[in-house]
Amino acid sequence: MFKIVLKITITILLITLTLPNVFAGDVKGIRFWQDPEKTRLVFDVSESVKYKLFTLDEPYRLVVDIEDAQLKMNIAKVEIPNQLVKEIRSSQQEQTLRIVIDLKKGVSTKDFTLKPFQDYGHRLVVDLRDKNAKKQIVKTAASAIKEKNRDIIIAIDAGHGGEDPGAIGRKKTREKNITLAVAKRLEKLINAEKGLKAFLTRTSDYYVGLEKRTQLARQNKADLFISLHADGFKDPKVRGASVWVLSSKGANSEMGKWLEKREKSSDLLGGVESLSNKDPLVAQVLLDLSMHYSVGASINAAERVRKELSKKMSKMHGKSLRKAAFIVLRMPDIPAMLVEMAFISNPQEEKRLKTKKQQMKIAKSILTGVKSYFKSHPPDGSFYASLAKSQVYKVKNGDTLSQIAQSFGVSMQQLKSHNKLKSNNLRIGQTLTIPGV
Structure with a gap:
C-alpha cells in the first residue's frame, strides 16, 4: 500500500514539474x-x-x-x-x-x-x-476677465474622452470624437465674435472628471457652460437632438451638498461671496438666490439654443427642454446646458454627425442661440453690456464716423447703413443709433 501511495505521489510531482507555469x-x-x-x-x-x-x-x-x-x-x-x-x-x-x-x-x-x-x-x-507642476489656467479666459468691457466667457465641454468613449454607433463612431470635433468648431466660431471668448474643458482625447469640468468653468469665471454629447439608445430608430437643463430635484440636491460642505469649501458663490463665513441661514438664502438665478438663466439660454437647433436639424427629440440632474449641470453660480446633438445609435444620424457640414450646422445653431441670450442678458462689465447701455450716441466735436464705429465694435458700413447715412460727414449734436452685435 505504501509503495502505491509513493508511486502516485511521485507521478503527481513529476507531472507538476513538467507543466508550464500557469499565469492568472x-x-x-x-x-x-x-x-x-x-x-x-x-x-x-x-x-x-x-x-x-x-x-x-x-x-x-x-x-x-x-x-x-x-x-x-x-x-x-x-x-x-x-x-x-x-x-x-x-x-x-x-x-x-x-x-x-x-x-x-x-x-x-x-x-x-x-x-x-x-x-x-x-x-x-x-x-x-x-510633482512640481503648477496648475494650468486658461490664459485667454483669465485675461479677458480683467479687461474693461470684458469678453463673455463660455466653457465648452466635449463630453467623455480618453478611456471613456461614450456611446458608440453601429459603424464604431465614438461619441468622444464627435463631441470634441464639434467643440473645436464651436470654440473657433465663438472666438471670432467680438465680445465672446470660449475655452475647452478638454482639448484632445483624454478624460476629465465630471466635477473637474465644472471646476474648470468656475476657475475661469465662465458666464455659461455648454456640455456637448451624442445620445445612444438600444433602438436604432430613435433619433433627434435635445437640450437639457438641471431639474428642480437636482438643484435642491446640489444646494444641500453645498450647504453641507460650506465650512470646508473655498469655492466662491458667483465669484463674490464665500459660504464658509456666513451664518447657516444667510448661506442658505444666498445659495437659494444664486441657484434660482442659475436655473432660470440656464432655461432661458437653453431654450434659445433649442429653438435655433430646431430650425436647422431634421428632427428634435421632444418638443421642449428636457430636465435631469446631470453632474455637469449642477452649478449654483454658472448657467449650464447639455446639448445632445443627435442619436449616434441611429445609423443615419451617426453618418451625418461625422460630416463637417453637420458639425458646423450644430455649432452655428448653438452660437446663434448663445448670442441671442447674451444680447438680452449681458453680464455686468461685459462688452455686450456696454453696447446695451449705449444704443444711442450724440456726435461731439472732433468725432469721425470711423472712430465711432471702432469704439462700439461695429463696421463703418454697418453704422452708415443702420442710420441711413449717404456720406461719412457728421454734424455736432447729430444722434446716431448703434446696431446690435
Missing part, C-alpha cells in the same frame, strides 16, 4: 493618454490582477509589479509621450511581470483598476503627475 493574467497592451495635467498609463489585462507599484529617484523610475502575469505584446511598439516618460521596459521574475517606466522627473501617482466596459476589457490604470 496576461498584459495584452500598454497605452498612454496625455492631458494638460497628467500622463495616464493603461495596462490592458486579460483579467483582474494583483499588483504593487513604487517610484525611485536618481534616476527617476516607476516600477509596476503584476503578479501571475506575462507580457503578451511588443513593448517596443508602445507610443511614449514626451512630457514625462523617457522609456518603458519589462522583465519576468518567475510569476511576476515587472514593468519599469524611466521618467524625466519626479512624479506623484494614483492607481486603480477598471472592469470591462464596452470595447475595453480589464484595465490597470496609473496616473502620473509632475
Whole structure:
C-alpha cells in the first residue's frame, strides 16, 4: 500500500514539474493618454490582477509589479509621450511581470483598476503627475476677465474622452470624437465674435472628471457652460437632438451638498461671496438666490439654443427642454446646458454627425442661440453690456464716423447703413443709433 501511495505521489510531482507555469493574467497592451495635467498609463489585462507599484529617484523610475502575469505584446511598439516618460521596459521574475517606466522627473501617482466596459476589457490604470507642476489656467479666459468691457466667457465641454468613449454607433463612431470635433468648431466660431471668448474643458482625447469640468468653468469665471454629447439608445430608430437643463430635484440636491460642505469649501458663490463665513441661514438664502438665478438663466439660454437647433436639424427629440440632474449641470453660480446633438445609435444620424457640414450646422445653431441670450442678458462689465447701455450716441466735436464705429465694435458700413447715412460727414449734436452685435 505504501509503495502505491509513493508511486502516485511521485507521478503527481513529476507531472507538476513538467507543466508550464500557469499565469492568472496576461498584459495584452500598454497605452498612454496625455492631458494638460497628467500622463495616464493603461495596462490592458486579460483579467483582474494583483499588483504593487513604487517610484525611485536618481534616476527617476516607476516600477509596476503584476503578479501571475506575462507580457503578451511588443513593448517596443508602445507610443511614449514626451512630457514625462523617457522609456518603458519589462522583465519576468518567475510569476511576476515587472514593468519599469524611466521618467524625466519626479512624479506623484494614483492607481486603480477598471472592469470591462464596452470595447475595453480589464484595465490597470496609473496616473502620473509632475510633482512640481503648477496648475494650468486658461490664459485667454483669465485675461479677458480683467479687461474693461470684458469678453463673455463660455466653457465648452466635449463630453467623455480618453478611456471613456461614450456611446458608440453601429459603424464604431465614438461619441468622444464627435463631441470634441464639434467643440473645436464651436470654440473657433465663438472666438471670432467680438465680445465672446470660449475655452475647452478638454482639448484632445483624454478624460476629465465630471466635477473637474465644472471646476474648470468656475476657475475661469465662465458666464455659461455648454456640455456637448451624442445620445445612444438600444433602438436604432430613435433619433433627434435635445437640450437639457438641471431639474428642480437636482438643484435642491446640489444646494444641500453645498450647504453641507460650506465650512470646508473655498469655492466662491458667483465669484463674490464665500459660504464658509456666513451664518447657516444667510448661506442658505444666498445659495437659494444664486441657484434660482442659475436655473432660470440656464432655461432661458437653453431654450434659445433649442429653438435655433430646431430650425436647422431634421428632427428634435421632444418638443421642449428636457430636465435631469446631470453632474455637469449642477452649478449654483454658472448657467449650464447639455446639448445632445443627435442619436449616434441611429445609423443615419451617426453618418451625418461625422460630416463637417453637420458639425458646423450644430455649432452655428448653438452660437446663434448663445448670442441671442447674451444680447438680452449681458453680464455686468461685459462688452455686450456696454453696447446695451449705449444704443444711442450724440456726435461731439472732433468725432469721425470711423472712430465711432471702432469704439462700439461695429463696421463703418454697418453704422452708415443702420442710420441711413449717404456720406461719412457728421454734424455736432447729430444722434446716431448703434446696431446690435
